[in-house]
Amino acid sequence: MGEAIEEASMLAFTLRRLVVALSVAFTVSVVAFALLHLSGDLATTIAGPEASPAQVAEVRAQYGLDRPLTAQYLDWLWSALHLDFGQSFYFRSSVVSLIAERMPVTLELGAISLFISLVIAVPLGVLAAVFRGTIIDRLALTFCVLGQAIPTFCLGLGLIIIFAVNLRWLPVSGNASWQNFVLPSIALGWYAVPAVMRLSRNGMLEVLSADYIRTARAKGLSPAKVVLKHALRNAIIPVVALAAVQFGFMLGGSIVVEAVFSMHGIGHLAWEAIARNDFPVVQAVVLILAAIYITLTFLADVVNALLDPRMRVA
Template identity: 90%
Template sequence: MLAFTLRRLVVALSVAFTVSVIAFALLHLSGDLAITIAGPEASPAQVEEVRHQYGLDRPLPIQYLDWLWHAAHLDFGNSFFFRESVTALISERMPVTMRLGAIALTLSLVVAVPLGVLAAVYRGTAIDRLALSFCVLGQAIPTFCLGLALIIVFAVNLRWLPVSGTATWQSYVLPSVALGWYAIPAVMRLSRNGMLEVLSQDYIRTARAKGLSPTKVVLKHALRNAIIPVVALAAVQFGFMLGGSIVVEAVFSMHGIGHLAWEAISRNDFPVVQAVVLILAGIYITLTFLADVVNALLDPRMRVA
């Protein structure tokens, strides 16, 4: 188990290093950063002064190592637009996105796993076809279209839930549905395929031959093994939700990290974009690593492989 964990840790660190290089390159691929900071009306002397002030006249490897050292200490500099610490901005906005992602992931699992189990148990029946149709529908509707439709129906017409904001728990209902909707098909298909594979195993036939009830066979013997791949997928989907919340937060005017990223991109606020990319990638890599470890604990075959 230790060797498996170390191998996965090396892979995670390698990916994190690659992402850090890409995030650092974002600043320099967009043009002359000194001109961007100084403004289009700045004189050449002012541009050179800014270049020296921010250390942009140093070699790129030195700039990268200096930036990586500060980023490792959660120091991403100051925002060009907001004129305050990037770390403070992200710390203020991150809880909104984390709550939204957690609620959306929980909602998708609560809906998708039982639906996948039912589709596998009643394979080929109307229940299975209905579940697969729901799966296709979930992938066909874009998140922003679903968000706008939810606003029109439940906020404007019925007035059951607020349109925007984060003041109360009701404010998270519609955004969570819109964000979790896209994850439901993937989780449902994986749950269904996992159950179909497990239900065909010899030990399941043995359990049925012993006279165990169908409910006990499905829930106690089949589900605990079929659910293992869902653990890894849930971690991946949570990372996707955090990164993909930019659309949902823009539609519902939620000031989370996704909305902050949208503001930073639209205003060429590169330090904020850089920090958001690095932090979200770090969360995604950490979740994937933890999911691999948990899967290895649940399924010893992964450690052997």
Template identity: 75%
Template sequence: MLLYILRRFGVALSVALTVSIVAFLLLHLSGDLALAIAGPEASPAQVEQVRIQYGLDKPLAVQYLDWLAGALHFDFGRSFYFRETVAALVAERMPVTMTLGAIALGLALLVAIPLGVVAAVNRGGWIDRAALVFCVLGQAIPTFWLGLTLILVFAVNLRWLPVSGNATWAHFVMPAIALGWYAVPAVMRLTRNGMLDVLASDYIRTARAKGLRWPTVLFKHALRNAVVPVVALAAVQFGFMLGGSIVVEAVFSMHGLGHLAWEAIGRKDFPVVQAIVLLLASIYIGLTFLADLINAWLDPRIRVA
């Protein structure tokens, strides 16, 4: 198990390093950063002064190593637009995005896993067909359209929920539904397919032949093995939700990390964009690594292989 953990950690570390290089280079390839900071009306002398002030006159490799050393200490420099440290901005906005993502993932799993189990047990029946239709609708409806529809129905017409903001728990209900909706079809299909494979296995037939109660066979023996790939998918979906929160937070005017990224891109605030890209990618890689460890714990065949 220790060797498996070290191998997976090495892969995660190499991916994180690659992402940091890509995030650093993409912004530098977007144009002259010194000119973007100084503004189009700045004189050549002013542009050169900005270049020296922000260390943009150094070789690219030196700039990357300086930036990476600061990032390891959670020091991403200062925002060009907000005129405060990037770390403070991220720390202020991160709880909103993490809370939104956690609630959205919880709602998605709460709906998708039971629906997948019921669809597998009733394979070929009307419940199974209805679940598959629900999956198609879930992937066909855009997140922003669903968010606007929820606002129109529950905020404007019924006046049950607030339209925008993140002050109370009620502000997270509609954004979490809009964000988690897209993850439901993938989790449901994976749960259904896993349950179908497990229910057709020999040890399930043996358990039934021994007279074990059907709920015990279904939830204690079948679901535990069928849920192994769902763990990895849930980690991936949570990473997607953090990245996809940019659209949802913009629709519902939630001041989270996604909204900050949208503001930074529009204002060419490069240090903020770099920090958010690296941070979200690191969280995504960390969740994938954690999912690998949980899968190895649930299924010993993975770590043996």
């Protein structure tokens, strides 16, 4: 009976989160579609500033821009669900092919950045919790505040000046080799360090005060074994779910980092499209990155609910 109630509770929670995710995805699709029409007369933009009124009218009819907005949106949404985002105005090629070509760079950058942030933040959070109230704890929290205070693009420019221009250790731009990913990954990964570090610290503080930790200490286990084997294993669970959300944030934040380091990923593609009024590409990038983030957030909520039944009740 108890297992049936748990399964029903988990199913209801998942369905609620799914409805929220779909609602957010629908809202994002409306915003992405509105980008075309909030920027001015799209037919004039496509035809060019030198086009005659007759040519503008021909373009408007060719692209279906003379139809009601609702009909245009439904057609665009149906095509987007089939991964058909049309042709790029500037690159003169399929938007999907452009994104498929650039996406691996962004995914690799996001994965490396997430790894760097976890390697830095989790040990800092553990040390801050173990040495709570000491200089180590205060230094870790100060480092966390600095991580929130420094914008990503400022950090990226600083890394370029120090390690690429002055020291000449690493390349300034591009994505030809693994060296090109070092500086942008640090700049992008820095963004997630404060959140992960705070969650790791709070999780460790909660676990270290639990009864089974006191029992482990009473048995004479070494402090390192108590922290690493018994406490960290349970405190790290929420961090896993947060990491999925942070990965989605990094994919969106890669637009700034890729522009600073001239990496030819989907973020740089979005920057190029915005600079050249290539609206189909901008629409597709916004929708795809939002879909990835919404999916990761939904999966993180489900994982958290599986691991912590209190979330279902809340």
